[in-house]
Every structure is written in C-alpha cells, then in structure tokens.
Amino acid sequence: MYALIRLEIKKIISQKKSWMGIIAIIIINGLFAIGFLINEQKRGDQASKVAQDFLVSDFMNASFFTQTILGPSLFLIFPMLISILASYIYAGEFEVGSIRMVLMRPTSRIQVLLAKFVTVSLYSIFMLAVLGGLSYIVGSIFLKQTDTLIIPGVIYEIPKKYGMIFEFTGADKFIRIFLSYFFAIPMLLSVCAMAIMFASITRHFTSAAILTTTLYFSSYIVGIIPFLSSIHPYLPTTKWYAWKYLLVPDIPWDMVINHLIWSGGYTAVFLGIAGAIFNMRDV
Amino acid sequence: MAILEAKDIHKSYGKQTVLNGIDLTIKQGEIFGFLGPNGAGKTTFIKIMLGLAMPQKGELQLMGEDIFVNRKHAIKQVGAVVEAPIFFDYLTAYENLYHIVSLSGPISRQKILDVLELVGLSTAIDKKVGTFSYGMKQRLGIAQALLPDTKFLILDEPTNGLDPHGISGVRSLIRKLRDELGITIFLSSHLLIEVEQVCDRVCIIHHGNKVFEGVVAEVTQSEQTIVEVKASKELDCKSWNLLKSEEHHGLQQLTFELDKQEIPQLVQSLIDQNAEIFQVRSEEPNLEELFINLTKDKHLDVRIDSFGN
Incomplete structure (x- = not known):
C-alpha cells in the first residue's frame, strides 16, 4: 500500500498539470486582493475618517481575507480541481492502459483504488494548506494585521439562528481559521470519492469529470435556492459543510458531527460502489 | 512441474x-x-x-x-x-x-x-x-x-x-x-x-x-513431406499417396505426400513410365503451413487477414 501511494504521489508531483491547482489558488488570491483593494479605495472616498479607520483596521485584515477566501474556494474551485484530478489519475489510466501495468503486480484492486483516493486526499489537504498560507501572506501584504476577525455569517450561509456577525480575537481567531480549514477536509474527500466512483463507472476521464462536477454543482445550486427547500434534505451536498459551523462562537457540535457523519457516509458509499465495479470488471 | x-x-x-x-x-x-x-x-x-x-x-x-x-x-x-x-x-x-x-x-x-x-x-x-x-x-x-x-x-x-x-x-x-x-x-x-x-x-x-x-x-522436422512433380504426360501413381493431379501449361502437375526417403523411388517409378521430369520440388513441413491450414476460414473473416486466406 505504501509503495502504491508513493507511486501515485510521484506521478502527481512529476506532472506539470498537477500544479495547475496552485495557479488556481494564485488566481483567486489575486482577484480577492484586487477586490479588497478597490473596495477599500471606495470606502476611503465615501466614508468619514473614523468609519474608514474602523473598516480598514478592524474588518478588512489578513485574517478576514484568509477566512473569506475559503468559502468560494470550497464551494467552487476545490470541487472542480479535485474532480478533474481524481478523474484523471483513475479513469485516465484506464484510457491509456497504464493501470494494467500496476495491476500485473501483486496488488489488489482495492489497494490501487484506495491509494489513488489517499493520494488525491493528500493533494487536497496540501492545496488547502497552500490556500490558507498564501491568502494569509497576500492579506498581510495588502491589508493591515489587526487582532479582530469579523465574520458575517451570511457569506457562508450559516443559519441565522446562530447569529449574524461573529467576532474573534487573539489566539481564538487563528484557532477558528485553522478549525474551519481543517474541517473542510471531509467535504473534499467526499468530492474525491464521488469522482473516483464516476471514474470507475465510466473509465473515461472527461465523462467522469463532467459527471462529478455536474452532480456536485447542481446539488450545491439547488441547495441554495430557497423555494426548492423540500428537496434540500435529499441532496448529497446538503450536509458536507461541517467546516462553516466552526465559525459560530458557540460551536454547535451536534451540527458539526451530523455533517461529518453524512459526509463520511457518502465517501464510504461512493468508494464502495467504485470498488465493487472495479473488482467486477476486466482490465 | x-x-x-x-x-x-x-x-x-x-x-x-x-x-x-x-x-x-x-x-x-x-x-x-x-x-x-x-x-x-x-x-x-x-x-x-x-x-x-x-x-x-x-x-x-x-x-x-x-x-x-x-x-x-x-x-x-x-x-x-x-x-x-x-x-x-x-x-x-x-x-x-x-x-x-x-x-x-x-x-x-x-x-x-x-x-x-x-x-x-x-x-x-x-x-x-x-x-x-x-x-x-x-x-x-x-x-x-x-x-x-x-x-x-x-x-x-x-x-x-x-x-x-x-x-x-x-x-x-x-x-x-x-x-x-x-x-x-x-x-x-x-x-x-x-x-x-x-x-x-x-x-x-x-x-x-x-x-x-x-x-x-x-x-518442422517431420519425415513427411509434400512433393510436387511436373511431368510430360499422365502417369500411373496408384502406389503413391497422390493428393492432387492437374494439368498446367501442357504439363502434368502432381502433388504427393510421402516420406522424405521415398522421393528417389518416386522419381525412379515416374522415369520407368518414360515420363520426362521437368521439376521435383519438396516442401519442408513448417508451422506456417500448419497454421494456415488450421486457421483457414471458409467464410471471409476480416479478423484473419484482408485477403480472406
């Protein structure tokens, strides 16, 4: 298993296209930085000196930048990146035939599948760390570093019953940022498992990537349309967002655990289907 | 083992x-x-x-x-x-x-x-x-x-x-x-x-x-061989294992299957019948012959080759 994971990591590291994820993170950081700077300029022109000082110093700081960038990255960019990568390293190898070379060795198909899952998961965690680190650096360069992290709950679709604006200071600020990033991992694993399932079914890179992104984004979009609320409980992505509850001052652990269980359940089911299909079919 | x-x-x-x-x-x-x-x-x-x-x-x-x-x-x-x-x-x-x-x-x-x-x-x-x-x-x-x-x-x-x-x-x-x-x-x-x-x-x-x-x-080393003879007239070959006999450009073309050692005797018997022998060709048995015979399809099958062999 270790040799399989090492091979998969070597393959990812050696391919230039794997590093497109970093470029995506740089692009979103750049756009966010420009957006923040323009916004700051506008506020500077319109607000009074007192209001400007408050907004710039206490609200628009590096911590806020790092935390704000997580939402769109997790809702949109990471699912897309992970879908493409997982489809590529699994279905792509069926298409090329290189998976046969690995299977001619004394390894089981389940081990091969799990090695690919673990590797994409490690890649996702690495990219999450890059996102957190880079956005904090960019935020520190363009925005002031102050002690307060203010989070408007609405930007993460946190239910209003937990409050509207959350404020953290000192070490708590960094702990919340870390926890929200850390608890995003199960969601990324679910997306990865979904892509591996579609890769196992289709054995075709493009089809697997399209099916995964379509299912994920459709589910996400339907999940935020209020008048479609009757279907929300049945959507796969409804309970994948444990990470956002870590931003509530009094963490609702029941919700966190509930989302983690659902996300873990989906991951297990997706991988189970992928494994069963992989085991049944000729290579 | x-x-x-x-x-x-x-x-x-x-x-x-x-x-x-x-x-x-x-x-x-x-x-x-x-x-x-x-x-x-x-x-x-x-x-x-x-x-x-x-x-x-x-x-x-x-x-x-x-x-x-x-x-x-x-x-x-x-x-x-x-x-x-x-x-x-x-x-x-x-x-x-x-x-x-x-x-x-x-x-x-x-x-x-x-x-x-x-x-x-x-x-x-x-x-x-x-x-x-x-x-x-x-x-x-x-x-x-x-x-x-x-x-x-x-x-x-x-x-x-x-x-x-x-x-x-x-x-x-x-x-x-x-x-x-x-x-x-x-x-x-x-x-x-x-x-x-x-x-x-x-x-x-x-x-x-x-x-x-x-x-x-x-x-490949079988003693059995295919012998082709081209002779000037029709011959009596009852005592030999004659596979095929056909006329070709005025010559009689005979195909036998026999033991390699028997080739001189066959030629002698044909000469004894006053035939003029123009060609004697012995075809060594090989895998190709065997393969073609075993995998020859009566019906054209594109998987075999494009010539229908």
Missing part, C-alpha cells in the same frame, strides 16, 4: 464467445508459443492468466496457486508485457522501473541497472520515457517484466514495432533468459517464424478454440 495449468477456460463478451474451453499446460523451463490470428482470443487468455479478466467458467493454476483465489501470491514471480508497453512518460526509465517493481517488494538500484543493461537500455536510464522510441519502450517493458525475480515471463507480441535488429535482439534475449536464467516463457505472437525459431512447444487457437498443441520440432 507445471507453471501453468488451465482447464476448460470459457470467456465471452455478451453473445460473442472469445474463449471456448481452452486447456493448457506449460512446463517449467520451456518456451511456449501461443499462436493465433488477430482476434483469436490470445490477449484475453493472457489477461485471464494474470487475473486481469475473469472467465465465465474454468480453472487456472499459476505457479501452483489458484489465480482466482490467491492471485497476489500466484503472480509474485510472474512478469508480463500485455499488449503495448505503457509507461509513465513523464518519469525516467529508472523511476518507472523502481516505482512499478517496488509494488512487488523491495528492489535494489543495482538490480534495475543490471536488467536495463541486459535489455540494452543502459544509456537511457535517466531519460524520460516520453522520449523513447516504440522499440525502446518494448525493451523497457521486458525489463519491467523481468524484475524483481521473475520465474515465468509472459510476452504478448514482444517484437511488434521493432526493427530487424531489435527483433533479432529480442529473440536472442528470450533464448538467453531461458537457457541462462531458467525462466519459463510464454510467447504470444502471430509471427510464425518467431515461434518456430524460439519456442519448444506451440498452441494454436482460432476463434477461441484450441486447434493444435504440439512440439515445434515435431512439426
């Missing part, structure tokens, strides 16, 4: 039968040729041997283990190149071998270098496989199949895409592997000359059926 023992292997895809009750035994230390026209089911059988495909029916023991029950153990000392040799183009030859072979257990750098030397790729160790020619990839495929400690080597069309030097090199390598390292080799090919030159035994399959299995030397 049997390295491979397959019994009654059946495989079909939908309504199409690919293998129809194949029985095969491969003994330790032999080079076994597996012949068949394109689409005969050769690669499917190899995939079943390696546990990459499941038959609908049948048993297969590889290295004494049931491949469908204990695949991991059975495959441990088996190396194979199935269809085209496919590697990770963005890795070097060494990196490819190291990472792939490590899946079978620990492997030393020296062992990899020795095998690359054996297949003639010692100067391309650190070159990316993406820059390799097809022939070089074929040789790298064989290197991969030989590591870490292969006792049974399965080669599927190993000389495909090689130039004449490469083909000759692979054939010498196959013989060397058996003679010097004692490796049992299963060689699937549609190149009759290749099988004739290097194999001890051969099996021919056609439309998923085994149509022949035997010792190559017995086929």
Whole structure:
C-alpha cells in the first residue's frame, strides 16, 4: 500500500498539470486582493475618517481575507480541481492502459483504488494548506494585521439562528481559521470519492469529470435556492459543510458531527460502489 | 512441474464467445508459443492468466496457486508485457522501473541497472520515457517484466514495432533468459517464424478454440513431406499417396505426400513410365503451413487477414 501511494504521489508531483491547482489558488488570491483593494479605495472616498479607520483596521485584515477566501474556494474551485484530478489519475489510466501495468503486480484492486483516493486526499489537504498560507501572506501584504476577525455569517450561509456577525480575537481567531480549514477536509474527500466512483463507472476521464462536477454543482445550486427547500434534505451536498459551523462562537457540535457523519457516509458509499465495479470488471 | 495449468477456460463478451474451453499446460523451463490470428482470443487468455479478466467458467493454476483465489501470491514471480508497453512518460526509465517493481517488494538500484543493461537500455536510464522510441519502450517493458525475480515471463507480441535488429535482439534475449536464467516463457505472437525459431512447444487457437498443441520440432522436422512433380504426360501413381493431379501449361502437375526417403523411388517409378521430369520440388513441413491450414476460414473473416486466406 505504501509503495502504491508513493507511486501515485510521484506521478502527481512529476506532472506539470498537477500544479495547475496552485495557479488556481494564485488566481483567486489575486482577484480577492484586487477586490479588497478597490473596495477599500471606495470606502476611503465615501466614508468619514473614523468609519474608514474602523473598516480598514478592524474588518478588512489578513485574517478576514484568509477566512473569506475559503468559502468560494470550497464551494467552487476545490470541487472542480479535485474532480478533474481524481478523474484523471483513475479513469485516465484506464484510457491509456497504464493501470494494467500496476495491476500485473501483486496488488489488489482495492489497494490501487484506495491509494489513488489517499493520494488525491493528500493533494487536497496540501492545496488547502497552500490556500490558507498564501491568502494569509497576500492579506498581510495588502491589508493591515489587526487582532479582530469579523465574520458575517451570511457569506457562508450559516443559519441565522446562530447569529449574524461573529467576532474573534487573539489566539481564538487563528484557532477558528485553522478549525474551519481543517474541517473542510471531509467535504473534499467526499468530492474525491464521488469522482473516483464516476471514474470507475465510466473509465473515461472527461465523462467522469463532467459527471462529478455536474452532480456536485447542481446539488450545491439547488441547495441554495430557497423555494426548492423540500428537496434540500435529499441532496448529497446538503450536509458536507461541517467546516462553516466552526465559525459560530458557540460551536454547535451536534451540527458539526451530523455533517461529518453524512459526509463520511457518502465517501464510504461512493468508494464502495467504485470498488465493487472495479473488482467486477476486466482490465 | 507445471507453471501453468488451465482447464476448460470459457470467456465471452455478451453473445460473442472469445474463449471456448481452452486447456493448457506449460512446463517449467520451456518456451511456449501461443499462436493465433488477430482476434483469436490470445490477449484475453493472457489477461485471464494474470487475473486481469475473469472467465465465465474454468480453472487456472499459476505457479501452483489458484489465480482466482490467491492471485497476489500466484503472480509474485510472474512478469508480463500485455499488449503495448505503457509507461509513465513523464518519469525516467529508472523511476518507472523502481516505482512499478517496488509494488512487488523491495528492489535494489543495482538490480534495475543490471536488467536495463541486459535489455540494452543502459544509456537511457535517466531519460524520460516520453522520449523513447516504440522499440525502446518494448525493451523497457521486458525489463519491467523481468524484475524483481521473475520465474515465468509472459510476452504478448514482444517484437511488434521493432526493427530487424531489435527483433533479432529480442529473440536472442528470450533464448538467453531461458537457457541462462531458467525462466519459463510464454510467447504470444502471430509471427510464425518467431515461434518456430524460439519456442519448444506451440498452441494454436482460432476463434477461441484450441486447434493444435504440439512440439515445434515435431512439426518442422517431420519425415513427411509434400512433393510436387511436373511431368510430360499422365502417369500411373496408384502406389503413391497422390493428393492432387492437374494439368498446367501442357504439363502434368502432381502433388504427393510421402516420406522424405521415398522421393528417389518416386522419381525412379515416374522415369520407368518414360515420363520426362521437368521439376521435383519438396516442401519442408513448417508451422506456417500448419497454421494456415488450421486457421483457414471458409467464410471471409476480416479478423484473419484482408485477403480472406
């Protein structure tokens, strides 16, 4: 298993296209930085000196930048990146035939599948760390570093019953940022498992990537349309967002655990289907 | 000891039968040729041997283990190149071998270098496989199949895409592997000359059926021979095994099947009948003749060849 994971990591590291994820993170950081700077300029022109000082110093700081960038990255960019990568390293190898070379060795198909899952998961965690680190650096360069992290709950679709604006200071600020990033991992694993399932079914890179992104984004979009609320409980992505509850001052652990269980359940089911299909079919 | 023992292997895809009750035994230390026209089911059988495909029916023991029950153990000392040799183009030859072979257990750098030397790729160790020619990839495929400690080597069309030097090199390598390292080799090919030159035994399959299995030397060194005689007039050949008699450009063309030792007597008997003999041609029995006869289809089948032979 270790040799399989090492091979998969070597393959990812050696391919230039794997590093497109970093470029995506740089692009979103750049756009966010420009957006923040323009916004700051506008506020500077319109607000009074007192209001400007408050907004710039206490609200628009590096911590806020790092935390704000997580939402769109997790809702949109990471699912897309992970879908493409997982489809590529699994279905792509069926298409090329290189998976046969690995299977001619004394390894089981389940081990091969799990090695690919673990590797994409490690890649996702690495990219999450890059996102957190880079956005904090960019935020520190363009925005002031102050002690307060203010989070408007609405930007993460946190239910209003937990409050509207959350404020953290000192070490708590960094702990919340870390926890929200850390608890995003199960969601990324679910997306990865979904892509591996579609890769196992289709054995075709493009089809697997399209099916995964379509299912994920459709589910996400339907999940935020209020008048479609009757279907929300049945959507796969409804309970994948444990990470956002870590931003509530009094963490609702029941919700966190509930989302983690659902996300873990989906991951297990997706991988189970992928494994069963992989085991049944000729290579 | 049997390295491979397959019994009654059946495989079909939908309504199409690919293998129809194949029985095969491969003994330790032999080079076994597996012949068949394109689409005969050769690669499917190899995939079943390696546990990459499941038959609908049948048993297969590889290295004494049931491949469908204990695949991991059975495959441990088996190396194979199935269809085209496919590697990770963005890795070097060494990196490819190291990472792939490590899946079978620990492997030393020296062992990899020795095998690359054996297949003639010692100067391309650190070159990316993406820059390799097809022939070089074929040789790298064989290197991969030989590591870490292969006792049974399965080669599927190993000389495909090689130039004449490469083909000759692979054939010498196959013989060397058996003679010097004692490796049992299963060689699937549609190149009759290749099988004739290097194999001890051969099996021919056609439309998923085994149509022949035997010792190559017995086929090629048989005392029976086909003799063609062109004579000036119709002759009495009742005492000989005459297969065919036809007139061609005013000459009588006679085809006999007989023992090589009988050729002088046949000629003498024809001369005794006052015939003028214009040509006597003896055709040595070969695998090609056998193969063509066994795999000839009455109905045109595009899988055999484009000429309907």
